[in-house]
Amino acid sequence: MPDMADDITVYKATYSGTPVIANGIACMRRRSDSWINATQILKVADFDKPQRTRILEREVQRGVHEKVQGGYGKYQGTWVPLDRARAIAEQYNVDTLLSPIFNFRPSTESPPLAPKHITAASTKPRPARGGGGGARAAPRNPTKKLKSSNVYGTEPTPPAIIAPPPPPAPASMGSYDDDDEDQDIMSDMDLEHDAGSMGSSSCSEGDLSDNDMMDHPSQHSTGMSLKRKRSQMDMDHMASHRRISYSDELLDYFMTKEMDVPSFLLSPPQDFDVDEVIDTEGHTAIHWAAAMGDLKVIELLCKARSNIYALNSRGETPLMRAVLFTNNFDRRSFPRLVETLRDTIFVADKFNSTVFHHIAATTSSRNKMLAARYYNDVLLQKLSEIQPIDEIANFLDVRDMNGDTALIISARNMARKCVRTLLGYNASPDIPNHMGETADHLIIAAEGQNKLHAQHLRASSSSPFQQHHDNVHPYLQQPDAIAYAQSAYIPAPHTSEAGINATKKVIPQMTEMLEGLANAFDKELQDKEDDHSQAQTLLESSSREIEAYNKKSEEIIQQHGTVEEMNSQIEDLQQEFNSLAAELRNALEKRQCHELAQHIQHEESQVEILPQTEEPDDQELMARLVAAREIVQAQQQRKELMDAIVKASSRSGTSDKMADYRRLIALSCSLNPEDVEELLPEILKDLEAGGDGNGRDMEC
Known part of the structure; x- marks a missing residue:
């Protein structure tokens, strides 16, 4: 690397009317402010275009920089201060290669012209516009070429470029992209166009992909100082x-x-x-x-x-x-x-x-x-x-x-x-x-094309050459069978030139139709396989769902039994319920009957016994009739109340309040709520034995 750097020469050149220093694979430095073209540093580091774009967007363009594009060829790119350029070169291990341009000190002696630039100057004379003679026209203001710039119209200043002398070029320094060279040509051509045509040219910043999203700088901003522009740029960046x-x-x-x-x-x-x-x-x-x-x-x-x-x-x-x-x-x-x-x-x-x-x-x-x-x-x-x-x-x-x-x-x-x-x-x-x-x-x-193709195939089945299919060379089944048939295969029975020509023409046609038929079969088979694959996928999905449903059903059956078993349990419970309800009704009837008999006996003892010889008068009979009706109504009402008592008794212990009572007893006695009903007699016995008559200071 050091030896390579010692052979590097600093040249000067002119691109698009802008004095620069260039040769081969170049890295430019502006003589006015010593800013360096960072895009070209990354080219020297041998990064391809996508890598350069990403590095510029993520690292370089987030600091102080200036974008130049729009007809400047190699001069365009992302420019950074000299110190920042040194840091980029060191980061990507090309600082030794670029040390001559970094360490270059301006002197009274101008650097030599780049050989390429000399050739270009001698072979591309630029005629003066609107004048006579052979005097060369002065280049127009290059700021009109700028499509975008982050320093708001700063006029590009002449840069310096470092490049190894050709040949040979260092292996670590790539070459310019072809589009950059094209942009040099376009830049020279643009100088001969009027100002109105410059804005329509489409070019990019060598390696930047987002510059075309920027606006053209306004003309009144060209007088703004570079310091103010960079300050504004920093604020926008933050x-x-x-x-x-x-x-x-x-x-x-x-x-x-x-x-x-x-x-x-x-x-x-x-x-x-x-x-x-x-x-x-x-x-x-x-x-x-x-x-x-x-x-x-x-x-x-x-x-x-x-x-x-x-x-x-x-x-x-x-x-x-x-x-x-x-x-x-x-x-x-x-x-x-x-x-x-x-x-x-x-x-x-x-x-x-x-x-x-x-x-x-x-x-x-x-x-x-x-x-x-x-x-x-x-x-x-x-x-x-x-x-x-x-x-x-x-x-x-x-x-x-x-x-x-x-x-x-x-x-x-x-x-x-x-x-x-x-x-x-x-x-x-x-x-x-x-x-x-x-x-x-x-x-x-x-x-119609499919039918025509099928007709050709059917017609070929009666061809006189069909009977000789065993003699057809196997190569006819290959992709370039037509070329083989046209150049190599001639059936033996034909000796005339017309017959040979006809055979050479027909056999390729037959081969082409057979190949088309084979392709159609392959395509149809592929479609069927795709349909089968899709159906298989759907079948597997449905099978997984069915398996999941069956598993869930088995869990329910293991937990609660089959439907028949559950129905049988329900019938047994219903019969047991009906039996208990009947027993409850009989018990209540007996108790009511006994109480009613005692009540009647008491009432009868209070009534005076009338002589049997006396006939009750009408008023007495009416009173008896009313009493009989009241007795019938009372009996009917008692029966309805009896049914209500049986129904209420059957539902006892199932209400939300009973569940609360059950949890309260379980909490007091440190039991599970499910065990309270089974242990209720023992709990009651303990309460009666240990209570004080008022339900106080009792423990389970």
Whole structure:
């Protein structure tokens, strides 16, 4: 490394009218303020473009820096102060290689011109604009080339570049990307355009991917001092540091399977914007989570009140992004995702494409055919639960900007099962697109091709060459059999040139048709295997559910017995209940009868006995009649009360209050509530033996 550094030479050059120092793989240093191009330091460290972009965004651009892009070729990039550049070089072990540019001290002698720049200057003379002669025109103000800059219009100052002399170049210092060289060419061409055409040029900062998101600096800001601009930049950086950290961590989580869910999702801080765009395509976190089929993160985002209607730069909802990938199919998470995002099903994107258009578009890939069928089935099942069939059909018939319905796209991609599914929900096959195509025409055309292919196969069965199939070379069954047949195989019986030519023409056609037939069989077999696999998966799931139900049923039977045993127990208990009720009624009847007899005897002893010769008068008879009626009513009332007593006695001990009494006795006597009723006689005996007559100071 030290020896390599000793051979490094500092050159000067001019790019896009800006004096610099450059050669080969270069690292520029501005002579006005000694700032270094950090993008080129990372190139010297041999990082590829994605790595450089990530390092710039995460490390370099969070400190003091300046972005330059928009037609400056190698001059563009992320510029940092000299001390910061030294630290970056030391961090990535290229400080020895770059020590000449770091230690360079300006002197009265100018560094030599870079060889490439000399060649360019001699072969590309720039004519003067609007003038005569061969005088070279002065370069225009390069600030017009700036597409964005974090120092608000700072005019780029001439940098210095360090590079090893060619050849050989050090192995640790890579080469410029091709797009950087193209940008040099574009920069030279741009100088010859007028100022109005400069803003339309599209170029990037060598290795930065986010510069095109910045605005053009205003013209009045060009006079602002560099110190004020950097101070403002630091304030902006401090304000956005945490927000950038959240976005980076979310992207890392979605792209790295081993990472845990970010902690700020579990307990979102106040400065966390759940709907912030986290990539260059306008996606939010819920777009990514839906596409990845990550239901846990979706639940956390919804708790943080993420907007399920969020749209990316193409106007796509999270549900639309989900159906473009097979993650939800692989995880079988789509039903729960649809339940969460059901309110966005009827949203269309900027091209008026619905979620069914997006599903149909994926059928162009055979690898996504099963997932497309799965997504269609789940969505249509959910829609059938919340919408009438006519509304579903109208939604399926929505046309996009090309006039295509989801059915037309599926038919065009020959997704037969998706077509059948959509037709099953009354999708119209007669709606034409802007080209006049209808799904019906596409389906008929596909069927016609299949029939024509079958006719060719049937015709080939009567071919005169069919009888010689045993003589066909095995190589005809290989993928390049046609080329072999055209160049090598000539049937022996044909000697004329016409016969030979006909044979050479027909045999490849037959081979092509047989190969097509074999491919059709393979495709049909694959479809059948896929259907069988799906049915097998469903069967296994159903078997597991049945097994779980049977296990639960066995547990209930072991605990309570079979239905017949339980019915038998109920009948026995009912008979026992009826017997006890009858015994209770008899006991009560006997007691009542005895008490009634004593009461009658007492009443009779109080009544004077009338002489038998006297006839009772009418008043006496009426009094007796009234008394007899009262006796009958009293007997009827006594019978009803007897029934009520029996019924009340049968329910005694089952009320909530009795349960409270039982728990109170159990607590007082240190017993289980279930044992109280069985031990009640012993408890009563102990209470009677140890009580004082008033129920005080008694212990169980």
